[in-house]
Amino acid sequence: xxxxxxxxxxxxxxxxxxxxxxxxxxxxxxxxxxxxxxxxxxxxxxxxxxxxxxxxxxxxxxxxxxxxxxxxxxxxxxxxxxxxxxxxxxxxxxxxxxxxxxxxxxxxxxxxxxxxxxxxxxxxxxxxxxxxxxxxxxxxxxxxxxxxxxxxxxxxxxxxxxxxxxxxxxxxxxxxxxxxxxxxxxxxxxxxxxxxxxxxxxxxxxxxxxxxxxxxxxxxxxxxxxxxxxxxxxxxxxxxxxxxxxxxxxxxxxxxxxxxxxxxxxxxxxxxxxxxxxxxxxxxxxxxxxxxxxxxxxxxxxxxxxxxxxxxxxxxxxxxxxxxxxxxxxxxxxxxxxxxxxxxxxxxxxxxxxxxxxxxxxxxxxxxxxxxxxxxxxxxxxxxxxxxxxxxxxxxxxxxxxxxxxxxxxxxxxxxxxxxxxxxxxxxxxxxxxxxxxxxxxxxxxxxxxxxxxxxxxxxxxxxxxxxxxxxxxxxxxxxxxxxxxxxxxxxxxxxx
Numbered sequence: 001x002x003x004x005x006x007x008x009x010x011x012x013x014x015x016x017x018x019x020x021x022x023x024x025x026x027x028x029x030x031x032x033x034x035x036x037x038x039x040x041x042x043x044x045x046x047x048x049x050x051x052x053x054x055x056x057x058x059x060x061x062x063x064x065x066x067x068x069x070x071x072x073x074x075x076x077x078x079x080x081x082x083x084x085x086x087x088x089x090x091x092x093x094x095x096x097x098x099x100x101x102x103x104x105x106x107x108x109x110x111x112x113x114x115x116x117x118x119x120x121x122x123x124x125x126x127x128x129x130x131x132x133x134x135x136x137x138x139x140x141x142x143x144x145x146x147x148x149x150x151x152x153x154x155x156x157x158x159x160x161x162x163x164x165x166x167x168x169x170x171x172x173x174x175x176x177x178x179x180x181x182x183x184x185x186x187x188x189x190x191x192x193x194x195x196x197x198x199x200x201x202x203x204x205x206x207x208x209x210x211x212x213x214x215x216x217x218x219x220x221x222x223x224x225x226x227x228x229x230x231x232x233x234x235x236x237x238x239x240x241x242x243x244x245x246x247x248x249x250x251x252x253x254x255x256x257x258x259x260x261x262x263x264x265x266x267x268x269x270x271x272x273x274x275x276x277x278x279x280x281x282x283x284x285x286x287x288x289x290x291x292x293x294x295x296x297x298x299x300x301x302x303x304x305x306x307x308x309x310x311x312x313x314x315x316x317x318x319x320x321x322x323x324x325x326x327x328x329x330x331x332x333x334x335x336x337x338x339x340x341x342x343x344x345x346x347x348x349x350x351x352x353x354x355x356x357x358x359x360x361x362x363x364x365x366x367x368x369x370x371x372x373x374x375x376x377x378x379x380x381x382x383x384x385x386x387x388x389x390x391x392x393x394x395x396x397x398x399x400x401x402x403x404x405x406x407x408x409x410x411x412x413x414x415x416x417x418x419x420x421x422x423x424x425x426x427x428x429x430x431x432x433x434x435x436x437x438x439x440x441x442x443x444x445x446x447x448x449x450x451x452x453x454x455x456x457x458x459x460x461x462x463x464x465x466x467x468x469x470x471x472x473x474x475x476x477x478x479x480x481x482x483x484x485x486x487x488x489x490x491x492x493x494x495x496x497x
Contacts, residue, residue: 028070030083034093037085046080046133047108048116048125051087051094056102057297058242061120068122073129080129107132118181120243123154127183136176137184143195149185150206155233157205158185160198168201168220175225181247182233205232227252236279237272240291240298253287254320257343259334260302260312264294267313267334274336282343286317303428306356315339316354317346323436328354355431368411372425377432380423381446387420388446389469392427397440399460409462419448420469445473 023040024031032040032049041047050066052059070082087094087102097106097113105116109132118128137159140146150156157176161169164186176184187193198204203216203225214232218224230251238244240258248256259275261267268290279288291298293312302308305316305326313334317327329342345351357374364371372380372390381388391407393400411422427437443456445468458464458476467475 026084027067028074028082029067030081032083032085032090032093034090037093040081040083041108041111044079044081044108045110046129048080048082048129049106049108050082050084051097051099051102051104051106052084053088053102054086055088059103061242062103065120065122065125069125069129072122072126078130080133082125109133119246124181124243127153128180130183131176131180136173137186140185140187140192141189143189143191146185146187146192146195149183153183153206154209155205155207156183156185157203157229157233158187158196160187160193160196160200160202160204162188162190162193162200164188171220171222171225172203174222175229178222179226179229182229203228205229207233210236231284234287236283237275237288237290240289240301241295242297248287248289249320251287253284255285255346256287256289256318256320257339258305258316258318259288259290259339260293260305260307260314260316261290261334262294262309262312263292265312268292271313271334274334275339277336278340278343281340282347285347286343306429315342317342317351326354326356326431327351353433355433356429357431358426358429368415368422369408370421370423372423372430374430374432377425377430377435380421382451383421384449384451385419387448387469387472389420389422389465390444390446391424392435392437392440392442392444393424394428394440395426396428400441403441403460406460406462406465410465413462413466414469443468445469447473 023036030040030047050059050062052062066082066084073080073082085093087099087104097104106113107116107129108114116128118124138149140149140158146158150158159169159172161172163169169186172184172186176186193200196204198215201220203220205214205216205228207213214228216225216228218228230247231253234244234247234251237259238248240248259271261271272290275288275290279286282288291301293302293309302311307314307316314332315329315334319325319327327346329338331338331342355374360373360376361371364373364376370380381390389410391400391403393403407422407424414420414422427440427442441460443460443465445454445456446452447454452473454473454477456465456468456473456476458468464476
């Protein structure tokens with residue numbers, strides 16, 4: 001009897017534990033919790049896990065694509081599983097796995113995690129995962145298999161090599177291993193080369209947009225083939241969104257023409273053909289990007305370029321290698337001829353960098369805290385007769401807003417000192433070629449006589465700022481007095497634009 005009860009009790013506990021670890025499935029995606037996390041990771045060789053927040057806009061946008069990816073993998077009888085964790089509920093699980101933003105995706109191979117670096121469309125997710133677990137390029141021994149492979153993907157890269165062991169074929173396979181977001185195929189079959197009218201040794205990028213395919217004719221080196229894929233796998237004119245942002249900024253083309261349009265106003269239909277013509281000429285030199293200004297997520301991009309929605313349509317050139325140097329056309333018209341003239345002048349080095357500046361207010365020096373803009377900054381800040389403390393701020397920066405009453409008190413305290421100027425400048429609306437601002441607020445003392453610039457890293461209090469001024473910039477430099485870097489509001493980075 002005792003044995004029966006013991007066995008019965010053990011079975012009951014076992015069943016209870018099994019129920020606790022049961023994994024719910026939502027549209028093909030495993031719902032992962034702290035109770036079933038270990039079993040999901042241990043029972044499946046490959047798992048892509050999304051940590052999300054229900055209120056997160058990017059998570060909501062990803063959800064249908066994530067479900068589509070799960071369905072594609074299931075239909076293909078793949079061993080890869082997709083899972084999701086509500087990080088607002090499973091807070092301990094999210095913290096344990098280093099989740100700092102939403103969505104965060106991690107790929108687990110035999111329980112070992114790595115960062116997911118692919119796109120957020122269903123095909124991108126599936127391609128990235130298949131690349132991680134499979135060969136660098138799929139063998140395409142027949143015409144039917146080649147056609148099915150090319151038809152199944154928006155972009156596919158196929159190497160045509162009669163000898164798949166030669167040096168060029170080996171380079172192609174190395175590229176296939178290194179490029180995670182595209183699919184690669186390889187064939188040595190004469191019938192496939194004949195079907196696609198391709199010479200031995202050629203690499204062809206097939207795509208379901210623009211001209212349909214691109215043939216690589218250069219020397220087969222890893223860097224050159226990667227660059228070819230980077231350039232030709234994107235449309236001639238790329239629409240900026242959360243799915244294309246990474247590809248736009250991580251590509252080899254670092255000069256971008258940004259065209260700001262409104263879908264609601266019909267700008268895309270009206271202007272897109274005119275944008276494509278010059279895009280063909282400068283493909284590989286300048287990336288042509290459209291930005292829909294009706295999207296609220298893009299408001300900061302407009303602000304970064306000193307534009308408002310009423311200024312749209314508009315265009316700007318940006319050069320990423322020069323701290324995102326901006327260039328503005330003299331003629332704002334969005335026509336093929338004008339775009340071609342603007343981009344040609346840029347490529348030939350004939351354009352002068354465009355620096356944002358506000359109009360100088362008539363009462364800029366009326367109050368104790370003086371207002372600086374791009375046109376009066378150097379005259380005021382580099383006055384050799386005076387020390388000048390400048391706060392570089394952003395209107396949307398929370399730390400800057402907290403500093404306003406303290407900084408006003410500072411101005412009031414020193415308003416009668418004719419050898420000291422307390423000033424501020426909106427660094428989002430005014431740019432200086434010789435001053436780079438990397439976080440807000442930035443407080444800099446420009447010393448009289450030498451114009452030496454000294455940054456303040458102390459506590460943002462009236463007492464601390466006063467000591468900084470009265471010590472000729474010595475106070476507030478010690479490491480222990482420095483503000484934590486992550487407390488500051490950063491200037492928008494290129495991957496956030």
